[in-house]
Amino acid sequence: MPRHDRVAPFLFVALLxxxxxxxxxxxxxxxxxxxxxxxxxxxxxxxxDMQSVDAIQVVGIASRDPARxxxxxxxxxxxxxxxxxxxxxASDRIDAVYIPLPPSLHHDWALAAADAGKHLIVEKPxxxxxxxxxxIDQRCRxxxxxxxxxxxxxxxxxxxxxRQVIDAGELxxxxxxSVACSFFEPFQSDDHRLKPELGxxxxxxxxxxxxGMARWAAGRLPVAIQSIGRQDRDIWFRTSSLLDFGDDxxxxxxxxxxxxxxxxxxxxxxxxxxxxxxxTRPWPSKxxxxxxxxRAGSVKSETFDGNQEARMLATFADLVSNxxxxxxxxxxxxxxxxxxxxxxxxxxx
Ligand SMILES: NC(=O)C1=CN([C@@H]2O[C@H](COP(=O)(O)OP(=O)(O)OC[C@H]3O[C@@H](n4cnc5c(N)ncnc54)[C@H](OP(=O)(O)O)[C@@H]3O)[C@@H](O)[C@H]2O)C=CC1
Ligand SMILES: O=C1CO[C@H](CO)[C@@H](O)[C@@H]1O
Numbered sequence: 414m415p416r417h418d419r420v421a422p423f424l425f426v427a428l429l430x431x432x433x434x435x436x437x438x439x440x441x442x443x444x445x446x447x448x449x450x451x452x453x454x455x456x457x458x459x460x461x462d463m464q465s466v467d468a469i470q471v472v473g474i475a476s477r478d479p480a481r482x483x484x485x486x487x488x489x490x491x492x493x494x495x496x497x498x499x500x501x502x503a504s505d506r507i508d509a510v511y512i513p514l515p516p517s518l519h520h521d522w523a524l525a526a527a528d529a530g531k532h533l534i535v536e537k538p539x540x541x542x543x544x545x546x547x548x549i550d551q552r553c554r555x556x557x558x559x560x561x562x563x564x565x566x567x568x569x570x571x572x573x574x575x576r577q578v579i580d581a582g583e584l585x586x587x588x589x590x591s592v593a594c595s596f597f598e599p600f601q602s603d604d605h606r607l608k609p610e611l612g613x614x615x616x617x618x619x620x621x622x623x624x625g626m627a628r629w630a631a632g633r634l635p636v637a638i639q640s641i642g643r644q645d646r647d648i649w650f651r652t653s654s655l656l657d658f659g660d661d662x663x664x665x666x667x668x669x670x671x672x673x674x675x676x677x678x679x680x681x682x683x684x685x686x687x688x689x690x691x692x693t694r695p696w697p698s699k700x701x702x703x704x705x706x707x708r709a710g711s712v713k714s715e716t717f718d719g720n721q722e723a724r725m726l727a728t729f730a731d732l733v734s735n736x737x738x739x740x741x742x743x744x745x746x747x748x749x750x751x752x753x754x755x756x757x758x759x760x761x762x
Contacts, residue, residue, distance in 0.1 A: 416457050420653075430646075434443070435464060441606070443468075443734075444467070444468055444469055444470040444730075445468060445469050445470070445508050445509050445537070445729075445730045445733055445734070446462055446470050446472045446507055446508045447469055447470065447471050447472065447473075447508070447509050447510065447511055448471075448472060448473035448474065448475065448495070448501045448504070448507040448509075448510045448511070448531075448650025449471065449473070449474045449475070449491075449510070449511045449513070450475055450498050450501065450511065450512050450513070450522055450526075450575045451457075451475070451476060451477075451498070451512075451513060451514050451515060451536075452474065452481050452485045452509055452717030453513035453514065453536075454484065454601075454638040455513045455536065456474075456485075456511065456513045456578040457489065457748065458487050458722065459511060459513065459563070460474075460491065461489075462510075462720060462723045462726055463559075463726055464490070464736060465720070465723050466723055466727050466730065468730035468731070468734070469726055469727075469730050471489075472491070472492050472493060472506055472507060473486075473491060473492065473493040473495055473501055473504065473506070473507055474486050474489075474491050474494060474495065474501075475494075475495035475496070475497060475498045475500065475501035475562060476495075476496075477712060479494065479496040479497075481483075482495060482496065482554055483657075485695060489573055493506070496621050497526075498522060499525075499704075501694075502525055502526055502529040502531065504530065506530065507531060508728075509531055509532035509533060509534070509733065509735070510526045510531045510532075510533050510534075511533075511534045511536075511563075512526065512533060512534065512535045512536060513536045513563075514536070515521070515605035515611035515612055516536075516538050516540070516541055516605070516611065516612025516613075516617055516618075517541055517606075517610060517611045517648075518611075519535050519536065519538070519539060519540050519541075519545075519549075519610040519612075520540045520545040520546075520548065520549060521711065523535050523539075523540075523549040523552070523553075523560070524548065524549065524552050526558075527547050527549070527552045527556045527558045527560075528552070528554075528556065529635065530556065530558070531558065531562065532553075532558045532559045532729075533553070533558065533560045533561075534560070534561050534562070534563050534726075534729055535549065535560065535561075535562055536562070536563045537561065537562050537563060537564050537621040537622075538562075538612070538618070538621045538749075538750065538753065539562050539746050539747075539750055541612050541617070541749060542750070542754055543705035543747070543750045543754045544623075546673075546746065546747055546750040550743055550747060551649045554636045554738070556596040557736075558742065559729070559732050559733050559736075559737070559738055560708060560738060561725070561728075561729050561732070561737070561739050561742055561743075562746040563722075563724075563725065563743070564621070564622070564625065564745075564746070565694070565721040565722045565724075566622070566692050566693050566694065566721055567629065567725075567726045567742065567745065568721050568722075568724045568725035568728060569701060569717065569721035569724065570701075570718075570719045570724070571689075571701045571702075571717040571719075572692075572721075573716075574703075574715065574717065575680075575689070576689060578687060578705065579630070579680065579682075579687075581704065582684075583682075583684070583685060584596060584680060584681070584683075584684055584685045584686060584687060584705075585682035585683040585685065586682055586683045587630070587662060587680055587681070587682045588661065588662060588663070588682060588683060589662070589663050589664065589665075589680075589681045589682055590626075590627050590630045590631065590662075590663075590664035590665075590666075590675070590679070590680050590681070591664065591665050591666075591678060591679045591681070592623045592624075592626045592664065592665075592666045592667070592676055592678040593623065593666075593667045593668070593669075593675045593678075594619040594620070594622045594623040594666060594667075594668045594669075594675060594676050594693060595615070595619060595667070595669035595670065595671070595672045595673070595674065595675045596619070596670065596673070596674045596675075597670070597672065597673050597674070598670055598671070599613075599670065604644050606670075607646060607648060608648075609647045609648050612647045614649035614650075614716065615647030615648075615649050615650060615651065615652065615668045615669055615670045616642070616649040616668060616753055616756060616757060617753060619668040619669070619670075620649075620652060620666075620668040620753055620756070621749060621753065622668075622676070622692075622693045623666045623667065623668040624654070624656075624666050624668070624749060624752045624753060624756070625658055625749035625752075626678050626692060627664040627666050627752075628664075628745065628748050628749055628752060629745060630664075630678070630680050631656075631662055631664065633658060633659075633748075634658075634748050634751065634752065635656040635657055635658050635659075635664070636657055636658065636659045636754065637656075637657040638654055638655070638656050638657070638752065638755055638756060638759060639654065639655045639759075640652055640653065640654040640655075640658065640756045640759055640760050641653055641654075641760065642756075642760045644669075645670075645671075648649075649670075649757075650669065650670045650671050651667070651668070651669040651670070651672075652667070652668055652669075652760065653665070653666070653667045653673055654666045654667075654756055666745070675695070676690070676691050676692055676693040677689060677690040677691070677692065678692055684707065684708060685705050685706060685708060686706050686709040687703055687704070687705050687706075687707070688703060688704045688705075688706065689702070689703040689704075690702075693708045694721070700716040700717060700718060701716065701717040701718075701719070701721075702714055702715065702716045703715060705716065724754070
């Protein structure tokens with residue numbers, strides 16, 4: 414056989430593979446097709462982050478108000494505007510939904526999404542109660558759908574590095590965790606954070622980060638919690654808690670709407686402590702960072718690039734494409750919800 418006859422089939426296959434690769438890149442054939450429920454403020458940022466992830470395509474947005482959905486779609490380059498949340502869930506052009514609704518609506522819409530065969534990313538807090546969060550988890554498992562809470566700091570490269578520092582024993586034996594998250598009064602008019610019926614209050618909002626951070630650092634649920642709190646306008650404006658994780662590990666956690674913006678933690682070991690002053694989201698225009706203070710007083714710092722939201726979204730797309738549940742992340746979310754529930758029940762009684 415002449416040489417070119419032998420080479421031709423290989424050239425053809427290579428050309429075909431390259432063409433398919435280009436078609437896939439241009440038309441995003443394998444991308445996870447996302448729809449967004451509601452026109453939340455946070456969705457503007459997350460939609461932009463979704464649009465930066467190759468494995469994701471934002472194909473629709475739904476609103477209670479069709480004109481608002483249309484405006485939002487035009488403004489943010491989203492192909493389809495849906496006139497209602499139900500219409501979007503009924504669409505077979507949507508594989509997954511992002512749910513940035515007020516907390517009291519997360520449970521019902523997450524169940525509806527899973528029932529409609531959608532994978533889902535639900536904003537924090539996952540739900541109002543542990544029972545609701547567990548129901549979402551169970552329903553997704555029953556329907557073979559993946560879910561994740563949008564707690565982006567857990568996905569930052571910095572967070573992986575902090576875990577490494579702890580696991581490598583650089584802090585020695587970890588004894589105490591301190592966390593504080595706050596900002597001074599929700600300022601948007603009509604903010605769901607100020608409305609008890611929509612799940613308002615600092616405990617579900619900022620407590621999700623603060624108590625969740627303590628659970629993440631400890632790697633388990635506390636065995637006992639003591640809390641005090643202050644309410645204003647029927648919602649939590651401040652809670653402060655002492656958590657006992659057993660085995661001589663404790664934490665103090667504060668979340669509030671009555672102090673200026675704070676988002677810091679310290680994990681203290683018997684050899685050194687690690688301090689981070691912006692763990693929920695890096696301060697604007699600054700690289701993500703932390704400091705390790707050792708017992709001799711020397712300090713070293715590390716900084717990190719990277720977009721935690723984009724990394725979270727890429728992780729989710731990967732989980733869906735591999736049909737793998739986010740088991741550890743889901744457990745972190747359920748445990749966080751359990752801690753918040755215990756605190757709310759404990760202070761209220
Ligand atoms: N991960 C993060 O960094 C952040 C997370 N969040 C979380 O995201 C969620 C949304 O917060 P945020 O962006 O402030 O929300 P917004 O108040 O800006 O928007 C919520 C959207 O929900 C829809 N909605 C449906 N029913 C109601 C209702 N009864 N009242 C009000 N809105 C309703 C509305 O869309 P429409 O009318 O178009 O249907 C509205 O635009 C919360 O769970 C919050 O905790 C918030 C900020 C940052
Ligand atoms: O999740 C969020 C990010 O942080 C904000 C405060 O700075 C919260 O209010 C919001 O709900």
